[in-house]
């Protein structure tokens with residue numbers, strides 16, 4: 477038996493995690509909680525899960541649950557991560573943990589007090605092609621890194637989606653742009669200053685967001701994201717001698733890594749790996765003390781600092797420092 481995991485909510489994203497869990501030999505999903513008991517029961521029956529909890533608290537009271545997957549609207553991640561940690565559970569929280577660095581610190585403080593693992597769920601970071609891209613850039617395969625360019629958009633046409641709610645932590649930056657920010661930081665380090673612009677939806681959340689970041693040294697990054705644009709998912713790191721791109725980054729298990737020297741394509745490698753399966757394997761091994769968590773406290777806090785600076789810059793029209 478692997479690490480016993482339970483799902484906190486019946487979120488749409490659970491199906492992707494469940495597919496990953498089927499590939500992982502290190503984790504077993506034993507149950508699901510919902511605010512409504514019948515919803516949990518139906519969900520558990522349809523997915524073949526053994527246990528259904530009629531409240532999130534009931535899940536946390538189950539002594540058999542070792543790991544909780546927090547798949548809630550963004551504004552509830554820290555609240556329920558902390559409750560789960562206080563109940564002695566390890567936590568994998570969906571991204572972003574929070575836009576507020578102090579909230580991320582609070583969650584990791586709770587993890588440290590409980591002696592439990594907490595990880596922010598940027599599943600694409602666990603894909604071997606993402607790791608390969610970071611390695612190539614570090615090894616100088618594109619020369620000196622100079623620019624990181626990324627995009628993530630789709631058309632959100634569900635009017636009642638949680639992504640439209642400011643109260644629940646919606647908006648395109650926190651939903652989509654957070655991947656661009658995360659990948660840019662992984663490639664270029666932490667930004668010194670950011671400049672951002674946003675367009676607001678009638679609900680008050682950003683429906684479109686674009687930003688430029690200056691990283692330590694001489695590296696620039698720019699990205700855009702949005703809910704009122706066609707689907708575009710791109711990530712490219714450009715150096716003095718070439719570039720490397722993942723096609724498409726973030727959202728697929730089958731991805732191609734393209735390396736260019738000058739204008740010539742010198743390598744194009746496709747690989748398939750279940751991002752959630754890789755993520756769950758890392759979480760389970762980290763819980764067992766067999767390998768370090770790929771994403772840790774420092775990474776999550778720095779991520780929140782950058783998101784917060786981006787939102788401040790977009791709100792004030794001024795540059796902001798994380």
Ligand SMILES: NC(=O)c1ccc[n+]([C@@H]2O[C@H](COP(=O)([O-])OP(=O)(O)OC[C@H]3O[C@@H](n4cnc5c(N)ncnc54)[C@H](OP(=O)(O)O)[C@@H]3O)[C@@H](O)[C@H]2O)c1
Pocket residue numbers: 485486487488489490509510511512515547548549550552570571572638644651
């Ligand atoms: N969908 C994706 O492709 C995707 C991909 C990567 C990451 N994520 C992340 O996963 C998280 C969940 O996203 P999702 O798209 O899967 O969300 P979703 O389908 O809208 O599900 C959110 C769940 O949260 C629970 N919930 C608790 N309080 C709620 C409230 N006040 N309003 C609405 N729902 C509430 C509900 O479960 P119960 O009613 O069962 O309690 C609901 O099913 C987000 O943080 C998102 O960033 C999603």
